Amino acid sequence: MSIRLNPYLNFDGNTKEAVLFYEKALGGTLLGMMKFGDMPEDPEHPMTEEMKERIMHAHLQVGDSELMFSDTYPGMPYQPGDAVQIAIHPSDETRAREIFSALEEGGQVLMPLQKTDWSPLYGIVKDKFGVTFQVNVPIETGCV
Template sequence: MSISLNPYLFFDGTTREAVDFYKKALVGELVSIMTYGDVPGDPDDPLSIEMKNRIMHAHLKVGDADLMFSDTYDGMPYQPGNSIQLAIHPKEEDVARTIFTELEDGGQVMIPLHKTDFSPLYGMVQDKFGVTFNISVPGNVPQ
C-alpha cells in the first residue's frame, strides 16, 4: 500500500497571498495553482465572480515536502489559525474508500467520495475528533 500525507492549509480569500508568503519564507517552488473558476461548474448553481477567483487548489513544494492550500468555499466555516487539514493520497481507490469509511465512523462526511476533474476519487471527512481529512487518489491533476 502506498500513501502520501501532507498538510493542507485553508484561508478565507487570502490563499494567493499566503502561497506567495510561504513560497518566499520557506524557499518553496510553486507546482500548480487553480481557481474554482478553472474547473467546470454546476450550471444549476453558478459561482459568483468572487468565488470563481478564489483558489481551489495550490501546491507548493518545500524541499521534499508538499504544502497545499485552498480558499474556503462559500458557506464553509473558517477560523484563522484552525484551518489546517490533512490531505491523504492513496494510490488505490479501494484503499481510499477504506480510509474514508474508517474516518467517517463517528465523524461527519463533508464531501462524499466522488470522481472529479482533478481526481478519480475525492472526498472530505471530519473524524470524531474534529480533524478534517481530504482523501484524493492522484490522477488527472492539471499542472
C-alpha cells in the same frame, strides 16, 4: 506499503497571498494553482465572481515535502487556529534563521529561536495568516 502525508491549509479568500508568501519564506517551488473559476461551471450552481477568483487548489513543493492549499467558499465558517502546526527541519542554523525571520514578518514569535536539549536551534512562530510553525534544526543523531 508506502504512505505519504502533507499538510493541507485552508484560508478565507487569501490563499494566493499565503502561497506566494510561503513560496518565498520557505524557498519553495509553486507546482500549480487553480481557481474555482478555472473549472467548468455547473449551471445548477452558478458561482459569483468572488467565488471564481478564489483558489480551489494550490500545490507547493518545499524541499522534500509538500504543502497544499485551498480557499473556503464565501460565507463558509472559517477560523484560523492552532489545531495543526507545521514543523520545519532545516539542516543548518543559517537557513533556520532565514525561514524564521521570514515567517515572523507580520506574525508573532511564540518562542524565540534558541538552543534546546533536542536542537541546537529551535523556535515557534505564528505567521501573519495564523499558521504556527516550529522551526527545528535536528541534532547530528538524525533524530527529528
